[in-house]
Amino acid sequence: MRSSVQETPDHCAVEFAMEMLGGRWKLAILKQLTAGTHRFGALMRALPGISQRMLTRQLRELEADGLVTRTVYREVPPRVEYALTEVGHSLDSITEELDKWGRWYRETVRPEAPSGPRPSS
Secondary structure, three states: OOOOHOOOOOOOOOHHHHHHHHHOHHHHHHHOOOOOEEEEEHHHHHOOOOOOHHHHHHHHHHHHHEEEEEEEOOOOOOOEEEEEEEHHHOHHHHHHHHHHHHHHHHHHOOOOOOOOOOOOO
16 A cells, blocks of 8 residues: 555655656546546546455545545435535546657657557566
8 A cells, every 4th residue: 555645755746746646546546537427437448457355445445635535325226426526627638738749659659569458567
């Protein structure tokens, strides 16, 4: 489990931001949620390669940091929806720019690179 955001040194705002947004999946989850509210299964389908356990963990951390809300509807079967908070939406332009940069890099700098998951080392 990660350390508390409050334990991050004050001297580096980038380090602070990366503590909250770092990892392979958080920015991808936030990018999906910029389009609107999603159910858990829809996020799983939108992010091929993520495990159910990892998606749950990342959503919990994003919720704890105030970037995502989780709404549980008391119905049968239970329905859970995830959406960005106002603070989460403050990252919309950042996730969009990272998406553009990633597409540019993949097409221009590394056109021969496979688009699938990278092998682990």
